[in-house]
Amino acid sequence: MASFTVEKRQLKSGELRYKATVFVKKNSRIIHRESKTFRKKDLARTFGRNRVLELESKGVQINNSVPLGVLLDRFMNDADLWNKTGRTKRYVIQMLRDCDIANIDSNQLRTSDLIEHCRNRRSAGAKPATVYHDIAYLRSVMKKATPVFNINANYPIFDEAVPVLIDMGLVGKSQKRTRRPTETELDRLKEGLKARQDFRSNGKTRIPFLDILDFSILTCMRIGEVCKLRWEDLNEEHKTIVVRDRKDPRKKEGNHMIVPLLAESFDIAMNQPKTNELIFPYNPRSVTAGFQRVRNSLGIEDLRYHDMRREGASRLFEKGYSIEEVAQVTGHRNINILWQVYTQLLPHKLHNKQKNKAR
Template structure:
């Protein structure tokens, strides 16, 4: 039987630490013992609970237990060091997979046919191929972690083999590329209503400044609400954006972002009453925007579309893709290239018309 105990300890510097000791007994003999120390009691307890569950389900490490996809999913979700990096959408998707027929299959006996059937069932239930694609992607990440993290000899080759068939039959698909930008009228109407909202006696969020700053800086709203005064560089008029989103690197991806035009002025007029420049909950900011948008009857406009609006404006002003990437933080230029190519036909027409006007002026002279 497996169990764990928690021990409270202090370091030589007086810092409180929590040691979790996990034991597996056979009769009166301890046949397995492992311990780990944490700074938080909750982390120690979570690790102990996960390891006890793993030992109870799969026995001693070193063996290759026959686990179902469901068991593997639960182990993945309960592993403390994995759990910290799982986003909200992925967590929701993994929990959904736990209750599917696919989860009942032994993990090392998954076949392409099993994955095809899962995708068919999801499509028949009205789920879009784009969403089903998320199922397969999330499952693949779990299978890839099985051997190095849990010592279970499972790999993701079955998913790799299935991709061609799934795409070929439109059972999964890439997400639709958004190109939505607010027009001038929509932005003006939204600003009028946001001004009313921020002027309410109980309001404290400067919605207008945050909206304009979001467009001008091309930052995500989560990034806007995290930037610190200590990360502002007066000399270069730039700010360090910490842990910028990057699919290849979740943490430590810091980047200096130049604040162009009015963005610098907006930043400097914020009160220095907190370590953060915009010390507000990003969800409250986007929720306020969404309420105003909905009340105005503006369709299919998300706060994140303001980031695309900012990038589009930079392209329209003549900045190169590499220069725009310095502002937006894109490591892969494909996304920016898509925005640029959407704008490019209009820019070609504008340049042609401009050249025609110059030619006509020369002829008149």
């Protein structure tokens, strides 16, 4: 038995969209689900009614081909797939759902369709590295179409399309980021963060911006990792802490790692009030938002909070730590990535390393 529902949702821009979802049940179990989004509610209802009539008369076609938007919906509605999908990939898939390419039949996708999509994205201001995510994640979804959903999808077309898109400059890898804050910039940031911290001292939540910034640099941790550290995972005797579920492209969960708290980072942690099970019980978005507001007010350009991770790793190299030792701090399994992406050594700092050796 086929039926449909219409769900209203609001985009970040404030515009409304109406998603019509069609279900087919057999013996109280859903054997088919598809959905399509429209700008008007009447169009969504018309689609739902027509699809219900079609499915009732023709039945569900197994191993069929559907619009890419339907395939994307199926992927998003599958908890086993969606719950293990990272934040960036989720954003891209949801964005693709509202693009023109979502109307193309999953088994009729051609290189020319991908070229048109990439050109549209470029005209909207997206860089080649960003557009590459569109292609990579769409390919990933289409590759699961047949084994998971019994839907035909022409995913082998990407073997032909990707080299062409690269040659045309429509997609490409992101450029290596080398930004590190100067000493002057860090001093100004700390002054600004201290002023913001003192100004909000009477509020319900007082974020210790200075401690968190210094701790982030000294430990090379991501801000999301800093704000998830637990007191129970802190080993005072060894001055180490367990970083739970550390980011690893090969393993989404259970990637716990014991990390040394070097220099003053251990003291910074111990000086935090033990009023919560977390050492830094703050929303990481609030921390980065405060950092960004201070940075913008000071006119410091092209500096991200994540650059503090590069700053910390580079400082460790400049102090003479080996790449294996630095990897123990940063959590990198791939040493090549650590060296290529998270280090930007300052030549004049090598004099300090020579002085330390002389001592």
